[in-house]
Amino acid sequence: MITVKQAKQLIQKNVPQPLRKIVSLKEALGLVLAKDISSPFPLPLYDNSAMDGFVLNSKNTLTATKLAPIKLKLGLPIKAGDTKRRMLDKFSATPIMTGAVIPGGADTVLMKEYAEIKEGYLIFKAPYKNNRHIRYRGEEVEKGEVLLSKNEVIHSGTMGVLASIGKGQVPIFKAPQISLMATGTELVSPGKPLRFGKIYDSNSTMIRSALNQMGIHSVDVTRSSDRLELLNQRVKQALNQSDMLILMGGVSVGDYDFVKDVLNHLGVKTIFWKVSQKPGKPIYFGKKGKKLIFGLPGNPASVFTCFYEYVYPAIRQWMGFSKTELPKKKLSLGTEVKGDPFKTIFLKGRIVENKVQLLSKQGSHMLSSLADAHCFIVLPPRQRVYKKNEIVEVHQFFSDERGVLL
Ligand code: AMP
Numbered sequence: 068m069i070t071v072k073q074a075k076q077l078i079q080k081n082v083p084q085p086l087r088k089i090v091s092l093k094e095a096l097g098l099v100l101a102k103d104i105s106s107p108f109p110l111p112l113y114d115n116s117a118m119d120g121f122v123l124n125s126k127n128t129l130t131a132t133k134l135a136p137i138k139l140k141l142g143l144p145i146k147a148g149d150t151k152r153r154m155l156d157k158f159s160a161t162p163i164m165t166g167a168v169i170p171g172g173a174d175t176v177l178m179k180e181y182a183e184i185k186e187g188y189l190i191f192k193a194p195y196k197n198n199r200h201i202r203y204r205g206e207e208v209e210k211g212e213v214l215l216s217k218n219e220v221i222h223s224g225t226m227g228v229l230a231s232i233g234k235g236q237v238p239i240f241k242a243p244q245i246s247l248m249a250t251g252t253e254l255v256s257p258g259k260p261l262r263f264g265k266i267y268d269s270n271s272t273m274i275r276s277a278l279n280q281m282g283i284h285s286v287d288v289t290r291s292s293d294r295l296e297l298l299n300q301r302v303k304q305a306l307n308q309s310d311m312l313i314l315m316g317g318v319s320v321g322d323y324d325f326v327k328d329v330l331n332h333l334g335v336k337t338i339f340w341k342v343s344q345k346p347g348k349p350i351y352f353g354k355k356g357k358k359l360i361f362g363l364p365g366n367p368a369s370v371f372t373c374f375y376e377y378v379y380p381a382i383r384q385w386m387g388f389s390k391t392e393l394p395k396k397k398l399s400l401g402t403e404v405k406g407d408p409f410k411t412i413f414l415k416g417r418i419v420e421n422k423v424q425l426l427s428k429q430g431s432h433m434l435s436s437l438a439d440a441h442c443f444i445v446l447p448p449r450q451r452v453y454k455k456n457e458i459v460e461v462h463q464f465f466s467d468e469r470g471v472l473l
């Protein structure tokens with residue numbers, strides 16, 4: 068049986084090179100940039116006012132004193148969005164709005180709040196400084212400057228930057244087309260009545276949601292009972308229409324665990340089956356051409372663990388992320404836990420004030436603790452007890468403070 072590390076390396080080796088694609092700006096959120104993005108023009112694009120106020124030439128106020136104030140005549144207002152290039156009238160102060168173009172011949176802006184106005188004139192009782200409240204052309208970004216780098220993820224801030232330079236189309240790495248299939252004759256969709264002997268299919272909803280949180284929204288979700296012919300037909304169809312197939316259940320040694328047989332029959336090459344870990348020992352990974360096939364053991368905790376430890380990094384690698392695995396942290400244990408001499412153990416933990424607490428209900432068939440979990444506590448294969456306050460590695464899937472996905 069291979070180790071967790073070997074399994075991860077085998078998957079990494081088999082993920083194809085990311086492919087480029089152009090998408091509309093609207094579709095780019097959550098994807099990864101396939102090229103550096105540079106600005107086609109300087110930002111700001113033209114000198115403009117940072118305030119609502121009056122634009123003037125400061126030299127016209129040089130001799131102003133309390134006893135001999137200077138009066139500047141008010142001109143016609145300049146609004147944000149005005150397209151006419153304007154010159155400042157001689158000895159005038161012109162109302163200007165935030166974002167409006169600074170007219171030629173002006174060098175400063177006085178805030179509306181500090182203006183003294185009398186009978187159509189702006190009054191100065193002291194000289195007013197130049198260069199006030201003007202946002203200068205190119206002060207933020209030069210023309211051609213790289214604003215965003217290849218392999219960066221596109222989040223709401225990135226979306227704003229792309230929009231600010233007018234990008235309607237964005238070069239990204241293509242996400243894989245994914246099919247998700249739960250297998251098991253016992254499975255019933257949530258919302259339907261449950262007969263004796265059946266259970267609700269929680270895995271499909273859980274993993275579809277995990278994919279949605281990764282920015283993958285078009286997932287083909289199907290289900291099959293444990294009948295060989297039906298399973299064969301469904302898997303064949305799912306394989307045809309996707310780049311990556313995630314099967315859940317039916318990969319163990321039970322008499323009705325037909326997934327491996329079906330995959331074999333359909334020409335999928337097995338890369339590994341079984342990893343020395345708990346939960347999720349009978350995990351399967353195979354390949355057909357460039358298509359990747361994961362068979363996750365059906366127990367919900369196994370599905371969840373195997374998804375975040377193996378499938379999540381594979382998808383992120385496919386999508387061009389530079390960091391593919393869950394974020395790792397070293398934290399001190401809030402409770403004593405026991406390792407296993409041969410297996411890597413993944414336990415559900417909750418992060419509280421920089422300590423990791425072991426949650427109760429760790430059984431691989433148990434789901435309820437997932438609602439409280441922030442991370443896996445990862446114990447390498449060693450026969451020993453990890454004492455309270457000892458430092459352990461955790462792989463984090465939710466933020467400890469706000470409960471949001473990282
Ligand atoms: P299997 O891997 O098919 O042997 O399933 C292992 C355990 O997980 C069994 O108790 C199944 O009933 C349960 N199980 C399998 N698939 C699902 C699913 N989609 N949702 C909830 N539990 C499941």
Ligand code: MG
Pocket residue numbers: 250251252293316317365
């Ligand atoms: Mg089953």
